[in-house]
Every structure is written in C-alpha cells, then in structure tokens.
Amino acid sequence: MGLVRAELLKLTTTRLWWVMLLVMLVYVGISLGFLIAFAGDPGPNGQALIPARHTLAFQESLWGVGTGGALFAAVLGVVMMTSEYRYQTITTTLLVTPKRARVVTAKLIATLVVGVALGLAVLALTGLALVVTVLTAGGDLMFTGTVGRVLVSVLAVLALYTLFGLGLGALIRNQVGAIIAVLAWIYILDSLVNAIPALQPLGKWTPGGATAALTNTGVGFGLDTSYLLPAWAGGLVLLAYALLFSALASVTTLRRDIT
Amino acid sequence: MAAIEIRDLSKSFGPVRAVDGVSFTVEAGTITGYLGPNGAGKTTTLRSLLGLVTADSGSALVNGRRYVELDHPLSEVGAVLEATNFHPGRTAFNHLRVLCTAARLPVARAEDALARVGLADVAGKRVLGFSMGMRQRLALATAMIGDPGVYILDEPANGLDPAGIQWLRGFMRHLAHERGAAVLVSSHVLAEVEQIVDNVVIIAKGRLVRQGSLAELISNGQAPVVRVRTVRSEEFAATLERHGGQVEAADGVLRVRGLDVESIANIALDERVLLTEMTQERGDLQQIFLELTGEEQS
Known part of the structure; x- marks a missing residue:
C-alpha cells in the first residue's frame, strides 16, 4: 500500500495531473454543451440526430459522453510511465524497491485508481449538466438499467484506457513518441476504422469500437451503431486490451536493464 | 564479511564487453576509489551491484546479499548515480517524501536529510531551478535517507564547484571514518579522490588493472x-x-x-x-x- 501511495504521490506532487484533468473536463464539457444545445434539432432527413432533451434516450446517451475523456486518461497513463524514463527517476524507484514486480503492481493499481478518479470526475460533470438541462426542460431525471450500464462503462473505459496508456508508455518509453502514438491510435486510427463502413468489421474490435459498444444506447448521433459488438463483448475486448498492455508494462519493466 | 563483494562480474551490451571478470571488495570504515577513464565499465559495475543491470555472470553482493534480495535497501545502501534523477517539477522535499513513502520511512527523515546536505532552505523549491551542485547534494540526501552503512557513489563530484568538492570530501570522510560506513566512489579524475581514498581499484576497458591501497599504487611496485x-x-x-x-x-x-x-x-x-x-x-x-x-x- 505504501508503494501505491508513493506512485499516487508522484503524480500529485507534479502539476500535470490537474492540467490534464482540467483539459479533459473542458473537452467533455464542450461535447456535452454541443449535444445539449442541438438536442432535438431536426437533421438533414427531418429526423433529430440528437434525441430531444425531455426524452429518456437523450439522458441515456448523454451519460456516455464522458468516454471522450478516455484520450486524456490514456495520455495521463503514458506520462505516469514515461516520466520515470524521461527524468530517469526509474533508477531511484528501483533502488527503493528492487523487487520490480512490486513496483509494477503498485503502478498498475495506482493507474487504475487514477483512471477511476478521472471517470468519477467526468460523470460528476455529466450529471451536473444533465440535472440543469433536464430540470430546465421540465422533465425528470431517470435511472434505468441502461443508464446504470453506461455509468459503469464510463468508469471502466477511463480506468482501462489509463492502463492502456501505461502499457504503451512502458513499451515506447520516449514520452513524446508515446503520446503521439496514443493520439494517433485513439484519435486517428480508431476514429477512421469506425467511421468508414468498409472497415467497421475491423473497427468494432478496436478500443474505440469496444468503447462505443459499451456505452451504445442505440443513439449514434447520426452514425450507424448496428455494426458494434454487444456491450458485454465490447467490455471484454477493452479488458483484453488493458490486460495486454498491462502485461507489456510488466514484462518490459521487469526485465529491462536500467542504464 | 565485506560490505561490498564483487566476484568475476561480467556484462556485455551487444558486442561490447562493458565489464569483464571484475572482482574486488570494500570493507566497512574505508573509502575505496573506483577509478578508470570514461567508458571503462565503472557505471555498469555499480549498476549491476545495485540490481539495475543484470550481469551475464559473476556475483555482486552488498552485506553478503544481492541488492534485489534486500528487504529495506535504503537502510543498507545509499546510492548516488546521476545528478539528473529528479523530476524537475517536483520540489526537493516532495522528492524525498515519495522515497520515504515507498520505503516506509518516517517523513521526518526527509527533513533531516535535507538539513544534513544543507538544502533545508530550498526544500519547498522545485528541482527545475537547482544548480548542478544542489542536485548533487539532493542526490546525496536521497542516499542517506535510510542512514545506511554502505554508500555507492558514481562520479559524485561531477558538476561540483571547488567548494562543493571540498564539502563532498569532508562528507565522505565523515561517513567512512566517523560513522564506519563503507564508501565506494567512482571517478575518472584521480585528483578528485586521491586525497581521501584508502584503497583504489582501477579498471580500464572493462578489466581490472590494479587494486590495492593508495600507498601501494604510489610506489607502483618500485622502491621509493x-x-x-x-x-x-x-x-x-x-x-x-x-x-x-x-x-x-x-x-x-x-x-x-x-x-x-x-x-x-x-x-x-x-x-x-x-x-x-x-x-x-x-x-x-x-x-x-x-x-x-x-x-x-x-
């Protein structure tokens, strides 16, 4: 436990974490604002792309917007690993705890904690936006099985993406390189293969596709969501990615010579 | 039992044989200079000793055990490796606080260590603004945080000004001769350590070329x-x-x-x-x- 606290202390004694948190909340906030502002507006074919504010579909889909923060969670995960190599603090870390498996375990746990904390932050923001919107629109806040599933999914997605970032950081080590890789993967690659219909059979197996499956409420904001895996399968795919990258983080950190 | 015992240690990086069959020991209460030109294999030896690099063969023991087997390594061994081992955005105190938390040492140790190296005034300052000499002092503070009996210092004089080097010498003497610690200090500049070392181990191109007391080295096998x-x-x-x-x-x-x-x-x-x-x-x-x-x- 001391080691997990030390890992969390490493993050909280530098400034990056709250900059990242703030940027993430602003990003998610803009997405929320956009969806709320245009909710119920008729699309090109006369049908609303975004369900109207008083509908249950609106509430269910809005809860899932927080997964947009996953990108920042992944970057934070990358930084939690790569800053050890960038500033060579990994040397000190391993001098204090030469049994490397303990360091790796502590890092994985700390990363999960950070991911869940980020998830709670975006859910709090979403909840706030939803309460204000729904109350102004004159509706009631509703809690359905779908809402529950989406809430848990947002937490899981952010936690797993933070682990994904940690593993990628352990693999690439160069901080800038790893951040570029994570941005390229999540922002460009995943978006592309999930947006181009011909590539969607591949896209549903990507972290992005799996995330979309987890929070899928049947509302695609104009995009087709029928190709996605069922929610449970999406969860498993995402878990598999997180485990794969945690394993990579472990193997590389356990064996590497620190010169 | 010697405080530090290195036996037949070898390590290659690809085709480069960085350390080739090196053996030597360091006893408590003495300062041993580990000397050699840059690239001779000093750092690789020390990093193997500290479990950061896995040797191909041979053994490197501290207090009779491999470093990775130590339960409370900071209380047995203090190491200074490079002056840049700090996150620039973290304060000096927080750097030590992280160490204390990980090593389960009371946080008061962090304050003590900073005071002993003369950094108490800048404890709350971020390392970003520290001079090379201040970083070196902070590195020494990290080494002494668990009050160990063995010190392993890799080129600790690098980047220190003459006053800093003077301070460092006094500090090493204090550790070895008053507190009875075993001190292994590497350097590529003989003049930096010749005034204080009891023993010397000289390495070149990964191989040990001379080992013994400073007096033996000076006479170089010849009559005075x-x-x-x-x-x-x-x-x-x-x-x-x-x-x-x-x-x-x-x-x-x-x-x-x-x-x-x-x-x-x-x-x-x-x-x-x-x-x-x-x-x-x-x-x-x-x-x-x-x-x-x-x-x-x-």
Missing part, C-alpha cells in the same frame, strides 16, 4: 626514490653506492633508490657533505594512472 642535491654530487654518489644505494645522476641531482631519507641524512652527516635538497619523490600518480589505464597523456 629520494632526490638529493649536493655540490659534490659525483663523490657523494659513489659514497651512497658503497652504502648499498642505487644512484642515478642527472643535472647535479641524484635519484637514489634502496636508501631512505634518514639513512642518506646520516651518511651525509658522517661524511660531512652539505646537502642542498633532499625530498622523497612522490610517484606521479596521474602518470601512473594514465599508464595503467592505457591512456596517452595529452
């Missing part, structure tokens, strides 16, 4: 030489040779082997010869070092 100057040098040379000395004469100076300063003085007194100079020649340590490590003197 006494320089004698006198007006009647030829006569006196013959006299000394009769007494068993080997004399080499050049420019009116006699270089005498086989007789010590006191016997030469006695002979001169008996023979009523006026000496105008007599000194024990101190072998040019830097020259010996360069010869041993195969470096050309520039």
